[in-house]
Amino acid sequence: MKKFVMLITVAVGLMQTSCNKKLLEYESDDVRVEIAEGEEWLHDFPLFLGIKKKNPPQIAIWIEDSSGRYVSTIYVSQKIATEGWLNANGNRRKEALPRWCHSRGIQYDDGLFCPTKQQPVTDALTGATPRKGFGMYFREKTGLQRFRVLVEVNHSTDFTDVYAEDAAPSSPYYSGGKEGSGQPALVYMADVDLSMQSRSFTASLIGHSSPDGSDGGIYTDMEGIDSALRIVKQITVRLK
Numbered sequence: 001m002k003k004f005v006m007l008i009t010v011a012v013g014l015m016q017t018s019c020n021k022k023l024l025e026y027e028s029d030d031v032r033v034e035i036a037e038g039e040e041w042l043h044d045f046p047l048f049l050g051i052k053k054k055n056p057p058q059i060a061i062w063i064e065d066s067s068g069r070y071v072s073t074i075y076v077s078q079k080i081a082t083e084g085w086l087n088a089n090g091n092r093r094k095e096a097l098p099r100w101c102h103s104r105g106i107q108y109d110d111g112l113f114c115p116t117k118q119q120p121v122t123d124a125l126t127g128a129t130p131r132k133g134f135g136m137y138f139r140e141k142t143g144l145q146r147f148r149v150l151v152e153v154n155h156s157t158d159f160t161d162v163y164a165e166d167a168a169p170s171s172p173y174y175s176g177g178k179e180g181s182g183q184p185a186l187v188y189m190a191d192v193d194l195s196m197q198s199r200s201f202t203a204s205l206i207g208h209s210s211p212d213g214s215d216g217g218i219y220t221d222m223e224g225i226d227s228a229l230r231i232v233k234q235i236t237v238r239l240k
Contacts, residue, residue, distance in 0.1 A: 003220040004117065005083055007127075010123075015092055015233075019230070021179075021201060025237070028139060030138075030139050030174075031137065031138055031139065031149075031192070031237060031238070031239055032135050032136070032137050032139075032238045033074065033135060033136045033149055033151070033235070033237055034133070034134075034135040034236045034237075034238065035133050035134055035135070035151065035232060035234075035235050036133040036233040036234040036235070037132050037231075037233060038229045038230040038231050038232050038233040039233075040227045040228070041057065041131075041132070041133075041229050041232075042054040042055065042056060042058060042131065043055055043057070043155040043156075044118040045156055051177060055155070055156070056130065056131050057077075057152050057153045057154055057155050058077040058079060058080055058096050058097055058129065058153070058154050058155070058156070058185075058233050059075070059077050059097075059129050059151065059152065060073065060075070060080070060097045060100035060150075060151070060152045061073070061075045061076070061090050061136060061139075061149065061150070061151050062074060062076075062100055062124075062150055063147055063148065063149060063150075064103070064147065064148040064150060065146075065148070066147060066148065066191070068148070070103040070104060070105060071089070071142065071147065071217040072124070073100070073104070073121065073124035074124060074138050075124060075125050075126070075127075075136050076097075076100065076121055076124055076125075076126055077126070077127075077128070077129045078126045079096075080093065080096050080097055080101075081115055081121035081124075081126040082115065082117060082121070082126070083115060083117045084117075085156075085179075091113055091176065091177075091179045092110070092112055092116075093110050093156075093176065093179070093181075093183075093210050093213075094113070094114050094212075094213030094214070095176045095180055095184065095210065095211060095213030096154055096156070096181060096185065096213070097114075097152045097154055097185050097209070098113075098114075098153050098185065098209045098210045098213040098216055099150070099152050099185065099187050099209040099213070099217075100150075101113040101114045101115075101216065102215065102216025103150075103216055111136050112126070113216075114213075117143035125194075132144045133233075136175065140194065144153070144194065145195050146193045146194070146195075147192055148189055148190065148192065149189070149190045149192060149201075149203065149237050150151055150187060150189050151187070151188045151189075151235050152185050152186070152187050152188075152209065153179075153185060153186055153188075153231050154181055154183075154185035154209075154228075155182070155183070155228065155231065156179070156180070156181060157179070157180070157182055158181060158183045158227065158228060159182035159183070160182060160183055160224050160225070160226060160227075162223060162224025163175050163181075163182045163183050163184065163211065163224050164182075165178055165182070171221070172211065173211060173224060174211060174212050175211040175212060176190075176212065181211070182212040183190070183208075183225050183226075183227070183228040184205075184208040184209050184210065184219075184225070184228075185208060186208050186225075186228055186229070186231070186232075187205070187206050187207055187208065187218055188203040188204065188205050188206065188232065189204060189206045190202060190204070190235065190236075191238045192237055192239075194239065199238060199239040199240070200236060200239070201236070201237040201238075202234065202235070202236055203235035204235070205229075207220045207222075208220075208222065208225060208228075
């Protein structure tokens with residue numbers, strides 16, 4: 001598999017609390033992915049007895065070539081990378097970040113594409129999503145002049161009247177039930193061309209992932225999606 005060599009030197013423990021703004025100096029053709037948080041970045045996640053915790057979203061950042069073939073993962077939230085879900089009651093949460101899961105193309109023993117406790121993600125930086133916007137560096141080492149940077153974001157239990165908690169499994173709006181996502185994951189993409197004079201590329205929303213996580217498709221019908229649109233304010237890919 002083609003790899004991107006990472007230029008990240010922070011420890012996972014540091015990533016669990018904040019993002020180091022001074023990871024490394026840019027070198028020639030180094031790339032930085034910057035995610036600016038929106039007003040819905042933190043979401044009330046129910047714990048017990050009416051107590052809620054404000055959680056940041058689950059996020060995956062990865063690279064595809066210009067034809068849409070998966071190349072490598074830059075960063076993925078620890079919960080999905082290690083199956084470390086809270087109060088999931090055995091739910092593998094296949095609907096959390098299904099585009100990223102299916103893009104990797106790794107199918108596990110239970111037939112799902114999301115990592116397991118026994119087989120966690122090992123080829124990318126993982127950690128708890130920072131509670132504010134953050135940035136990640138990487139260096140393109142495959143020789144690609146053009147590639148895509150994709151970012152998938154999602155909150156757990158982010159229900160709406162359309163993506164309801166009690167939606168039937170047969171409904172097109174079913175998103176995992178009580179412990180599921182509610183509104184489906186959103187996918188953003190930036191087309192990067194290293195040969196262009198432009199050194200900044202803004203990612204655009206290209207749609208949402210499969211609500212129930214059954215496939216890796218992109219869907220453009222945005223009915224019932226509202227607060228999820230405000231999780232991220234802007235995603236920018238910058239070159240030196």
